[in-house]
Every structure is written in C-alpha cells, then in structure tokens.
Amino acid sequence: MVDESSIKGTLKLIRDVVYKNLTNEYLPFPMDKALATKWAYEAGVPKGGRVILYTSYMYQMAPVFKSFEKLLPTVGSLARIGFLASLGSRLVKPSDAEVKRASTVLKNIYAITRASRPGVGYLYEEEPYSGALLYELGFIDEFKEYGKRLEEFFKIRGVEEIITADPHTTFSLANYKRLIGFSIPFKNYLELPPIGVTGKGRFVIHDSCIYSRFLNMYDLIRQLTKDAGLEIVDDEKVTGRGIGFCCGGPLGPLNSKISDEMAKARANSLKSVNPEALVFCPLCYENLSPYIPVKDFAEVISP
Amino acid sequence: MNEEEVLAYLKSTSEKCIRCGFCVQTCPSWNSHGKLEYYSPRARVTLTRGMLEGSVSPEDAVESIYSCNTCRRCLVECPTGVDTAELVIYARYYINQKLAGPSK
Structure with a gap:
C-alpha cells in the first residue's frame, strides 16, 4: 500500500523542488554529467548543430530514474542547502557496467542517426532533461511552462531538428507540440531510414x-x-x-x-x-x- | 487546457464509462495489487467522477489514481473508448491542485 502522507510529501517535493531544479538547471536532480556525456566524447560527436541527438539522459541515468523514489529525500535535502549539479558524486550512480552498456547503445543510436543526418550533433553537458516526469505525475502547468523554456533553449542554440533516442523523450516532445505548439521538428531515431543496420x-x-x-x-x-x-x-x-x-x-x-x-x-x-x-x-x-x-x-x- | 477545460474533460470522459469492467482484468496495476477493485481502471474513472461531484475526497482517491501505470492497456478493451491513461494524468492534475496546492 502507498502511504497517503508519503504521496502528499512526494507531490510537494516534486512540485516545489524538482520543478525548481528544472527551472534553474534543466535537470530534475543532481547527476554526474561527466558519466552521462562520456559516450559522446568517445564517439567524437560534434558539439551542437542544426540537428541534434537528444538523449535527455534517459539511457545514461535509467538506473537512477528507477530509484527515484529512494532518491527524492536526498534531492530534497540537497535542494535545501542550495547545491545541485555539482553534487552528482553524493547520489546514486549507475555502475561501471551500466555506464558501459549505455555507451554502446548510444554510440549505435548515434551511428544510425548520422547515416541519414550527417553532421548530427549533441549538446553534451548543456543537454536538458525532457520534463517527462512532470507530465506523468500530472504537473501539467509546470510541464507546459518547462516546455516553453525548452523550446527557447533549443532555438537559442540554433537547433532546427531533434532526433530522440527513447520513447519517454519522444512522447514529451509530442505532448509539448499538442499542449503548447512546440514548433521544432522532431523524430525518434527508429523512424529514420535504417541504413546498413x-x-x-x-x-x-x-x-x-x-x-x-x-x-x-x-x-x-x-x-x-x-x-x-x-x-x-x-x-x-x-x-x-x-x-x-x-x-x-x-x-x-x-x-x-x-x-x-x-x-x-x-x-x-x-x-x-x-x-x-x-x-x-x-x-x-x-x-x-x-x-x-x-x-x-x-x-x-x-x- | 485551462483549469475549466480540465474539469469539463474529466467530467465528459468519466461519464462515458458504462462500468462493464472489461478493463479490470487487463490492468497490470490491479493484478499486482491483489486484484482489488480500488486499483482498477474502472475504479479510477468512478473515483474521478466522485471527486468532481464532491462525493469522494482527493485523499480517498489519491492512492488509486497514483497506482495507474498510464500504459493504456485498458483502452484496448473499452467498448466506449475511455482513455483512462489520459484521464488519470488530468485527475492527477486535479489532485495535485488540491493536495500540493495551486501551481506557482
């Protein structure tokens, strides 16, 4: 059984803390960006560009997202003392094996994308989280506000097309399009021509x-x-x-x-x-x- | 959707449910919660309707509404096309307003 007071506390924490983190840092909680972007350095992905591969950290941080329930109290305490992005070392990290596996997956997704979108880039440490969690938990107003910020964020960086790597990020962009008219074209990598796959x-x-x-x-x-x-x-x-x-x-x-x-x-x-x-x-x-x-x-x- | 439109959407969608229960056995959450009706798609729709009518408090509905996977499996079986997954997202929005307070 889910404890009712625990749900209330979680809802408040997400609304007040996670959303604030997203607004300030484009991340829901502290994460190790060096780990999350290592695959792209190894693959030599160009930085930025008109077309970008948008991972939203899903493959890199899936083990952390899975333990979000356990993570929330830590997120709350860190937020109270005013730290965020620099404190990845104090939080749950994927294991080396998990990082290696995610790296293989993302390098292959990048190779598939590059075959039909030569020059596709990646935003590295600047990459923002999609906001999927806000929608899934019913924080619709916050989700829409964050979507507007994301669109502006991408436009300022000259992004004209987004290629997504996972369903949750793709669905977030589809929801932004439906709810706020998100105007940057996007596709999931599975929708690209599978050249030589x-x-x-x-x-x-x-x-x-x-x-x-x-x-x-x-x-x-x-x-x-x-x-x-x-x-x-x-x-x-x-x-x-x-x-x-x-x-x-x-x-x-x-x-x-x-x-x-x-x-x-x-x-x-x-x-x-x-x-x-x-x-x-x-x-x-x-x-x-x-x-x-x-x-x-x-x-x-x-x- | 603004708040008024959300309420209208929740009302019209929950009123489409004919309580046939075809959705119940397809729900993975219902199956994993000891097959209790409270954790079924049908209950989520009924509780949402109850919240709007004032006969159910958000506190009484919260656990059911937040136990939904939003996987849309139930929609496949629904003869009247109730999209419980989407209804739940907006029911959560309604509950969030009541329990966590208004946005911003």
Missing part, C-alpha cells in the same frame, strides 16, 4: 507502451527488426498489437515494490514465448532485466 539473435519483443499504444510504432518496430535480420518470436496473447502488458516502469518513481511486481509478471509472460527479450526503452530494460535476459535493440545491431 544489421543484427542477429532470436528475441521476443517487449513493446514500450508509449511506442505501441501512444505513438503507433508497433508495425514500424517489427518491420525494422525483421529488416535488420533479427528473428522475432511473437505470440498474439503476449505481444499482439495493443495487447502487451506494461513493464511497470512508470510506477517506479512512486512505488518501486509494485513496479517490480509488474515487471516480474511481464517477464514471466515473455519467457513463455522466448527465453530472451528485446526492448526499445531504457526504463523497460531496467525493470525487466532482473527477471529475464534482455537486450536493447541498439545493442544487438551494427549500424
């Missing part, structure tokens, strides 16, 4: 709820995996269009126990179809990976 392996796909039921990408994802040479095992009752259950990720920030229960249930149904699962979202990966062998699409392909 090949891979191998046999998987059951766990569809991200956002990709399959909000952004209508169910067919695109199956076509993409098939064209890349991956063997996909589907079962209409487990992975059919619109049918797939959630990994439990969206509930993680407020109730990690129930979120884990959902992940276990989803992993068991996926296992009944195939021993190894394929995901397209860093939060799906985080939730499911303790219970079933799982890979992200961008780590099993070679662009």
Whole structure:
C-alpha cells in the first residue's frame, strides 16, 4: 500500500523542488554529467548543430530514474542547502557496467542517426532533461511552462531538428507540440531510414507502451527488426498489437515494490514465448532485466 | 487546457464509462495489487467522477489514481473508448491542485 502522507510529501517535493531544479538547471536532480556525456566524447560527436541527438539522459541515468523514489529525500535535502549539479558524486550512480552498456547503445543510436543526418550533433553537458516526469505525475502547468523554456533553449542554440533516442523523450516532445505548439521538428531515431543496420539473435519483443499504444510504432518496430535480420518470436496473447502488458516502469518513481511486481509478471509472460527479450526503452530494460535476459535493440545491431 | 477545460474533460470522459469492467482484468496495476477493485481502471474513472461531484475526497482517491501505470492497456478493451491513461494524468492534475496546492 502507498502511504497517503508519503504521496502528499512526494507531490510537494516534486512540485516545489524538482520543478525548481528544472527551472534553474534543466535537470530534475543532481547527476554526474561527466558519466552521462562520456559516450559522446568517445564517439567524437560534434558539439551542437542544426540537428541534434537528444538523449535527455534517459539511457545514461535509467538506473537512477528507477530509484527515484529512494532518491527524492536526498534531492530534497540537497535542494535545501542550495547545491545541485555539482553534487552528482553524493547520489546514486549507475555502475561501471551500466555506464558501459549505455555507451554502446548510444554510440549505435548515434551511428544510425548520422547515416541519414550527417553532421548530427549533441549538446553534451548543456543537454536538458525532457520534463517527462512532470507530465506523468500530472504537473501539467509546470510541464507546459518547462516546455516553453525548452523550446527557447533549443532555438537559442540554433537547433532546427531533434532526433530522440527513447520513447519517454519522444512522447514529451509530442505532448509539448499538442499542449503548447512546440514548433521544432522532431523524430525518434527508429523512424529514420535504417541504413546498413544489421543484427542477429532470436528475441521476443517487449513493446514500450508509449511506442505501441501512444505513438503507433508497433508495425514500424517489427518491420525494422525483421529488416535488420533479427528473428522475432511473437505470440498474439503476449505481444499482439495493443495487447502487451506494461513493464511497470512508470510506477517506479512512486512505488518501486509494485513496479517490480509488474515487471516480474511481464517477464514471466515473455519467457513463455522466448527465453530472451528485446526492448526499445531504457526504463523497460531496467525493470525487466532482473527477471529475464534482455537486450536493447541498439545493442544487438551494427549500424 | 485551462483549469475549466480540465474539469469539463474529466467530467465528459468519466461519464462515458458504462462500468462493464472489461478493463479490470487487463490492468497490470490491479493484478499486482491483489486484484482489488480500488486499483482498477474502472475504479479510477468512478473515483474521478466522485471527486468532481464532491462525493469522494482527493485523499480517498489519491492512492488509486497514483497506482495507474498510464500504459493504456485498458483502452484496448473499452467498448466506449475511455482513455483512462489520459484521464488519470488530468485527475492527477486535479489532485495535485488540491493536495500540493495551486501551481506557482
């Protein structure tokens, strides 16, 4: 059971502290930007540009986002003493293995993007968080205000097109477009022509709820995996269009126990179809990976 | 949507629910909460309607509304097309105003 006073406290904290952090620093909580941007330095991604790859730190910080519930009290105490971006070392960090894995994923997403958008850049330490958490928790006014700031932020830096790497960021931009008329064109990297993308392996796909039921990408994802040479095992009752259950990720920030229960249930149904699962979202990966062998699409392909 | 439009949206959307319950068994949150009706999509819609009518307090609804994954799985089964995931986002907005205080 979720404690009611705990929810009230969390709501106030998000409204008063996390939103303030976003307003001041474009980040919901302190994070280690050196870790988050290391992949781009290694890949030699140009800084800035008219077209940018926008990660919103989702792949780099998914383990931290998952433990947001535990993180909130620390965020609150740090905010009270007036620190933020410089204190990443005091917070939960992804492990070295997790950082390495995220780096592989992002380098491949970058390579896919570069094939059809030569010269695509990245904002490195300046990159802002998308604000997805505000929308998901119903802070609509704050979400809209933050969206206006984001649009201005990108325009000042000369950004004319945004390529996103995950469903939550893509959905945030789609919601900004719907709610405030966000005018910068954006696409998810999966929507780009998959030039030279090949891979191998046999998987059951766990569809991200956002990709399959909000952004209508169910067919695109199956076509993409098939064209890349991956063997996909589907079962209409487990992975059919619109049918797939959630990994439990969206509930993680407020109730990690129930979120884990959902992940276990989803992993068991996926296992009944195939021993190894394929995901397209860093939060799906985080939730499911303790219970079933799982890979992200961008780590099993070679662009 | 402004606040007035949010209230109108919540009212018209929650009134579309015919309480058939086709959504209930498809909800991963309901399944993980011991299959209690309170954690079902149908309950979230009913509680939202109750909050607007004044028969349910935000304190009584908050746990149900915040236990939704907003995964939209229930919409697939709904014969009247109630998008509980979107309704929940705006029900949270309503609750946030009441429990965390008005924005800014």
